Amino acid sequence: MLPSVELYNALNKAQGNNMLAELQQIYDKLPQTTCNNCASCCNWGSPPAFFIEYLNMYKYVRDNMKEQWGEVLTRSAEYFYLELVDVNQKCPFVGPDNRCSIYQVRPLSCRIYGLLAKSDFEKGDLNQGLKFIASKLWDEYQIKVPSEIANSELKWCGNVKNPTGKHLKMDVLVSATSEVAKIDARFFPENLVDQEGTSLPYPVHLMNTVLGDGARARKIKIMKEFADQGTKTMLAPILKKANNFEF
Numbered sequence: 001m002l003p004s005v006e007l008y009n010a011l012n013k014a015q016g017n018n019m020l021a022e023l024q025q026i027y028d029k030l031p032q033t034t035c036n037n038c039a040s041c042c043n044w045g046s047p048p049a050f051f052i053e054y055l056n057m058y059k060y061v062r063d064n065m066k067e068q069w070g071e072v073l074t075r076s077a078e079y080f081y082l083e084l085v086d087v088n089q090k091c092p093f094v095g096p097d098n099r100c101s102i103y104q105v106r107p108l109s110c111r112i113y114g115l116l117a118k119s120d121f122e123k124g125d126l127n128q129g130l131k132f133i134a135s136k137l138w139d140e141y142q143i144k145v146p147s148e149i150a151n152s153e154l155k156w157c158g159n160v161k162n163p164t165g166k167h168l169k170m171d172v173l174v175s176a177t178s179e180v181a182k183i184d185a186r187f188f189p190e191n192l193v194d195q196e197g198t199s200l201p202y203p204v205h206l207m208n209t210v211l212g213d214g215a216r217a218r219k220i221k222i223m224k225e226f227a228d229q230g231t232k233t234m235l236a237p238i239l240k241k242a243n244n245f246e247f
């Protein structure tokens, strides 16, 4: 788990040192994309985001989405606890119209999705990762991950268009990822960024800010209750508390 960093100190540091502008410059080097907005990728789950990207998202939601704070918090808390046991969980930022409510600050993983050639995209091994986690949850806690989740696969998307008409070269992606990781290394020890990574889904980053250690430690019990009985009794008071958080 990422060591906790006091959120507002980190945000002040990021703004005072132009880190959010640096992040935007990295994003701006990638081609703009269009697609048919089917939201299959967003329904699959919330992709990983670096810590500096989380700060960028947090600031955006704080400054521009006050009316939606409650919805963002409730959906993010549900996602944090239930993403592996509830087949209905999806990225908390995808709307009923399939649009991304934080499109301007979506993370690098969303920006590059569909830009790589199929052969490069398929070098990743997302599906094996889910199968491994499902097997571990069963062996250690007897939590049954539904087969729809354990066997789900984020497929390559061929419907993404960009003005260059070409796929992104792998080295461009590696370079962009490494530049963002270097910004994170100004918050965390470099060996942690390199070896363990600072990349987590936005809802997980957000719940690390919003919830205390005790609430987060109840994750396994909450998952088990939902997996065994389909109920959210233990989760309900945590959702209520998360909902009251002020950005």
Ligand code: SF4
Residues within 6 Å of the ligand: 035, 036, 037, 038, 039, 040, 041, 042, 113, 114, 157, 158, 159, 160
């Ligand atoms: S990138 Fe592909 S899967 Fe995702 S919304 Fe666009 S068309 Fe659908």
Ligand code: SF4
Residues within 6 Å of the ligand: 041, 042, 045, 046, 047, 091, 092, 093, 094, 095, 099, 100, 101, 102, 103, 106, 107, 110
């Ligand atoms: S952040 Fe936006 S683009 Fe990325 S998965 Fe979520 S809804 Fe989709």
